[in-house]
Amino acid sequence: MSESSHANHNPSHMSIWPIVISLGLALVFWGIAAYLLGVGLPLLILALIILVGGILGYLKETMQGNFVAIEEQRGAQWPFESLSKLKLGVWVFLAGDIMLFGLMVGVDIYLRLGAVSWPDAGTVFSISHGALMTYLLLASTLTFGYGVISIRNGSSKGLIIGLVLTLILGAGFLVIKLLEWGELFSHGFNLSSGLAASTYFFTTGLHGLHVLIGIVGLAYFILGSILGNVTKEKHETLILFGVYWIFVDIVWLFIFPIMYLW
């Protein structure tokens, strides 16, 4: 087809991880199907190993800088001259994610308004739990900001402290969420207990998944800052991750009143 000696076919411009991750995800779904047939547990476990391994491999490749994308000189970029390539990509992703959550909350409201009866606020979902979780997430934004300010001042120690605190707060959010779910399950309120349960578990679950991804990201950046890959000069990806993390916080600020206070 074309000369394979060229820069675009160098090992630095090839990566095995995209196909591994995709295969892993496909195997997860095949594993679930086989599991429903009663034979698939080993396949499901194998699939999860491949998927997680693929994601870790991808992150490792990124962290070690083994994959090099082609950088072009500046050309015509109007009207996006002031945004970096990566930042623009993150904002486009968030635009899609805003649609996802916006519509999810829309579905919740639609079903709620059409329903004949709905549990009153405070009767099923504990407002104090919700408030505590809100507090933890908001506080995690603060600690993240502390970390970013530290690295801007050149203190990687401050960065690590800030990120570890953020990770603890985020993990605390998830732990309280799981405890709350466990409590609801023990009261016989599970995913099949009507629309209030469906919307609550699905929406908070989808948000919890985003928090979990955020925690994986935090772990990645903590490792990166311990290894010295995040520096005063080079911390753009950290800032962009912060945009994601704060977005996830803001989403919770919509979910909390709709699920707990309404």
Next chain:
Amino acid sequence: MNIVRWLTTTNHKDIGILYILAAFLLGAIGGLLGMVMKAQTTLPELSLISASFYNQSVSVHGLVMVLWFVSPLFLGFANYMIPMMIGCRDLAFPRLNAMSFWMFLFGGLVAASAFFFPGGAIATGWTIYAPLNTPQYSAGNAFGIVLGVAGAAMLIIAITLGTINFVTTIAHMRAPGMTLLKMPLFVWFFIATLAIMLYVFPVLGVAGLTLLSDWLLGTNFYASPHGALLWAHLFWIFGHPEVYVILFPGLGVVAEVISVFSRRPIYGKNIIITCIIISTIMSLIVWGHHMFVTGVSAGWRIYMSIMTELISIPFGIIVLCFIATLWKGSIRFKTPMMFILGIIPLFLIGGATGVFNSSAALDYSIRGTYWIIAHFHYVLVPAVAMTLIGGIYYWFPKMTGRMYSEKLGHTHFWLTFIGMNLTYFPWFLISEMPRRMVTYSATQTTWAEMHLLSSVGAVILLLGQIIFVINMISSGLKGPRALSNPWGGYSLEWTVSSPPPASTFLKRPIITEQGRVKYSFYPTSWAHLENDGGRIESNIDETDFKEDSD
């Protein structure tokens, strides 16, 4: 040509070719399912296949054709052409691009694999309406629905990654001087596709994930009293704009081909761009015309009727601009041009019947009939599939470095054109027959006649596609060498050799004020094209098609 390279590549051209090959593989599956259905309905009271398999064929044919055939086909073109057209060497995030392709491919395989599970593939119709899609009513079809929706979820990941990648690339990596208005119209149409995809695929994501959760986790979104209407809303908020998602790239190919083969700059480029933006916005707010009989309020029906009728205006203007481009042009009837000219009357039939459907009063009697499937086949087959096939012919010399056979190409066009009309037009004439019927009574003599006619058309259509495959394979292997610019095209991809080197440009192209390319990298083959506001002259002549000393 080693296998590791193809599995690990992140080069946009390699991935573009992988997309196109995968699209034809999956499209062949969808097409064969269509042939199976056509065989079953050829004569009344046949029972070649079971009713259950017929339902699976209906559903999978629809889903595969819309999601796993035309989408990857235009994504293939976009991957291959857009970086070259805007003058950069690769997409912004090459690894995500590779991930996007593999997610798409494995998603298709996951969905298709349901045929081998008990109960078979998804059998709910491609719209997967609630409450038929719930465990309560489709218990026997569990694997079909779960795997089908899981495959769609992977497709959503693929599309989301692709959207991020292309938006960033087009916004950030244009060559110096390549202002927004100087971009080729193919890029502009693709921007509209990107905008809509960014907006609607998360909607399909919400719909698919809630449905999966109903099946796997035990929630009950769609068994609830409002579940049916909720699904219809979510599905069509996605489903209607999806029509434009796949239509716009096809129109982009039309714009490129019609201008190059009539040796004229496209008529009213800025007007077309304005119409693209207007119709992109309007496409998001007309989904309700799929839901006239679901019990939505009268005001809603009137609003959706009017909006749907209005959206035909920008498309009408776009088509008029295409026709005006031909005016006083020096038209060359090469195969790509044949396809593009062929679709204009067909798209007119499809579009005009769409205006009828948009009237709520009329829709009450024609919804769910063969009239509707005739209408959308007349839109999707010409304006999406045939335009993209025209695009394959147009860019075949660029991608493979070889010329296809004109004779086989023309045969392919005529068989497709005749076969397509013969297959789908009879369906307009049996507008009282409900769609998705596995068979019908022998007393319905008109239905039987029309279906027989339609089946003959389908065979002709299939023959045409076989010739297409033969042409592609034989020409790809040993066709005559192509010049770098065999058509005298104006966009940047024609300034590099055929096939282009892996890293397209040695030196960054610069676009001058007049829209000319300042640097040409392969000067021996670059045609001097100058836009003097009127006719474009080129030093290309017909003998260029024969042989290149290479």
